[in-house]
Amino acid sequence: MSVEDVRDAYARYADWIDRFDWLNRLATGRYRRRQFAGVTGRVLDVACGTGTNFRYLPATVDLVGIDISEAMLARARDELDRLDRDETLEQMDAQALEFDDDSFDAVISALSTCTFPDPVAALREMERVCAPDGRILLVEHGKSDVSLVARYQQWRADAHYERAGCRVTQEPLELVRRAGLSVDDVDTAQFGRITTITASPE
Secondary structure (H helix, E strand, C coil), X not given: CCHHHHHHHHHHHHHHHHHCHXXXXXXXXXXXXXXXXXXXXEEEEECCCCCCCHHHCCCCCEEEEEECCHHHHHHHHHHXXXXXXXXXXXXXXXXXXXXXXXXXXXXXXXXXXXXXXXHHHHHHHHHHHEEEEEEEEEEEECCCCCHHHHHHHHHHHHHHHHHHCCCCCCCHHHHHHHCCCEEEEEEEECCCCEEEEXXXXX
């Protein structure tokens, strides 16, 4: 899918995603909290979607959220209102971030690399805007390390991508390594379907 295709897909699904955000939090909230709760300073949330990550971030951070979909950002603004937070949201392509180099103390993203037309380019942009002593913190999903689950994912992969623009069989750690980031810590859960990655700019 092109960037425009992804934007259009998430415009269609924004209401549905927002309605079932509670299920997303149930499935991934513990990993988001563990990965993001310690960030400080100026923080960029790439592909912030409906704002699912926001509740797991300290109130003291200076948060900027970006997403390609204005429909998703509208729900993210509602989430900020519910949390009584005044933060910055911008419509932007993750593969061409409109920020200067070294602009953020931390860059976070969750369940996003599966949707980028060029995930390696997006990860390199995350690295570019992250300060040299900063961290890039990811919670991603991908191909299970349990063969039966992986076979099911493979069976559903093409149809799921055509409908939602999401690659269920991606390999998040391989993408991070291809992007040239320095991997500091990796953990997996849910039969390898969830991968949390802490990386640093090279």
